[in-house]
Amino acid sequence: MAHRMRAIEDGSITSTPGFRAAGIAAGIKPKGAPDLAFVHAARPCAAAAVFTTNLFQAAPVVYDRGLLQRNPAGLRGVVINSGCANACTGEQGMRDAEATAAAAAQQTGGSAHDYMVMSTGVIGQLLPMDKVRSGVAAAALALEDTVEAGHRAARAIMTTDTVPKEAAVYVETDAGGFTIAGMAKGAGMISPNMATLLVVLTTDARIAPGPAQQALAAAVGVSLNMITIDGDMSTNDTALLLANGMAEMPEITTADAPQYGAFLDGLTQVTVALAKGLVRDGEGATRFVEIRITEAASFSEARQVGMAVANSSLVKTAIYGQDANWGRIVCAVGYAGVPLDPNAVRVWVGDLELVRDAGPYQVDEERAAEILAQSDIPIRIALGRGSAEATVWTSDLSHAYVDINAHYRT
């Protein structure tokens, strides 16, 4: 079915009708910064979520996984705190996750099983539950459906992030329109497979849990799972989609439904925008690097090569130093684990084809310097093996990254 999409300028999680949000300072962070967000739906929501694949799963991840199985069509909202990850906290951590959800239910109705929880921050410390409980109460009172309230929620989930990450889109189909909006946090520990990302997506589209989960997995596969800042993967990553079904449209009950494609397109646009925003705000990032791998035999091998290049500390420091050191790119391609023919590989930085036939080709240091002085660096690597492709986004590795991570706790 034909559809049109329109990005919503200055959108937030509450750009979607039927959602309220709040972001407040609960005192979990030491210096009074906002640290607790609450997103609340006017009606029970179909939910979908993807979680970290780290074997050490934080208490909120374990709690939310269970909830998604038990109650995929009746969720009312989510409480998110920053400043403490509630990870590696054992049984007490599980009790605290549930108590946080119960506090939300006490304030806004329903039971603890109607609310998800997310946490981000230092690993191995217990949540200060007195502060969390009073924070949830304060946030419940502050819930608003204004765009500004959504912005406040996006600020409250930040840790080392320097700017909030938000995106929203309106999708119009012949059978009715709907909104998809999202917010995300994450600046370090960002890597393949959902690494220290917290993402909340809201929509008023009418969609059942099954196709919602399918669309979320597909959208995350080409957005949040295609970024890497430092190759680390966290214990807490969660991307949650809440669909309150309030839009006037036929329900999407399966992935074969006419509106499913439109929904997936809209969700992908929002998650790609959030993913790029995460990379732009990567810890210490001075450059935004888009690595497009073409002529691959499969998407998965394209991604594998892209990630090897994106995770190379030597490539990342060269970009920080504005050094067109294509040898380091070639080097990472060569150890990515894909059985390619070195002579068939070509490498472009911007419009310069630097490498062909396993040697330098259009090496023009002056033009290379111009390209590397820009804030966005496009790199393309053709593997000469097929027609699949993938795009990976990353940032450079700077002095500021080291600063931030050498002294995160202290």
Add this chain to the structure above:
Amino acid sequence: MAHRMRAIEDGSITSTPGFRAAGIAAGIKPKGAPDLAFVHAARPCAAAAVFTTNLFQAAPVVYDRGLLQRNPAGLRGVVINSGCANACTGEQGMRDAEATAAAAAQQTGGSAHDYMVMSTGVIGQLLPMDKVRSGVAAAALALEDTVEAGHRAARAIMTTDTVPKEAAVYVETDAGGFTIAGMAKGAGMISPNMATLLVVLTTDARIAPGPAQQALAAAVGVSLNMITIDGDMSTNDTALLLANGMAEMPEITTADAPQYGAFLDGLTQVTVALAKGLVRDGEGATRFVEIRITEAASFSEARQVGMAVANSSLVKTAIYGQDANWGRIVCAVGYAGVPLDPNAVRVWVGDLELVRDAGPYQVDEERAAEILAQSDIPIRIALGRGSAEATVWTSDLSHAYVDINAHYRT
């Protein structure tokens, strides 16, 4: 067979009888620093070598691989240049590698097929062959069997290394004694599977190419392949063993020979010493980190977990910042890809057992600060799965690493 080993103080590649060496400035590096080494054997040598697994193999690697197959028992020496890697240089690079070997033969006898070549430095630039040829001639004239000549060779192969890496051991058996000596370079692009390492090992032991290759592979497997500085793997790595057979002893013709165990012990001691030296001199390193993984189901999974922790930028920056952020260690263990039970994992930093039952255990910030203030940081991680173990060595990630790599070429 019983044997005794004695480390040779202040040893060098020429501590082994029957080897001469030189290190000179050939003008390949811009500022007149030593950049060409020559190691020459008094008699034809049995040779063994291991090479990078990167698909982009530098010309000298391709050349040496061929040589090792054709002439494993008649090598006379090796020429090593720093300043230019002769990698991604196509057919001309191959001709230059052979011409370098031919220049050595012209000076000291034999043919081009009797000399190996190694290069390290910037990728994608052709060797300045006039300088290489006159450099080889000057080095041939400077060949000496003094320990100091070996030291000069070790200095001439350095790139961003700040100190030469050398080790030597004398092994005494009831059937005769022999020496094993080595030098290594490598400070960045150091990772599993021989990353930008150049290693030359000399011995006067009588050993055939077969058992020599077997011993070298085994020794490298627990030494040079157990270190990582930045997770990158280069196009040029080579470890070469030259055995001139001049010691009074029965020949080691197979791995079942009585002296094989003594030889392997000696070779392992030298390669472990060189490996640790490489990590201590890692680019920007301020800490030497030993990560011992115990209670694993196999050596290979122990190494896999050790490498995940050692390659984590977040663990490395935390150590640089003297921050006992054990959550980052646990996190890396969790994404290492080994199907472990999180609750069975225990983590020690020094004598503090920080993690047990997936939560904090002996967390003593004061004692942790003392341990992290030391230059050597021992980390132990018990997986609770078996009785295999592995030890990995790495450095921290500092501001200086970024400095060095952002401006390597410029």
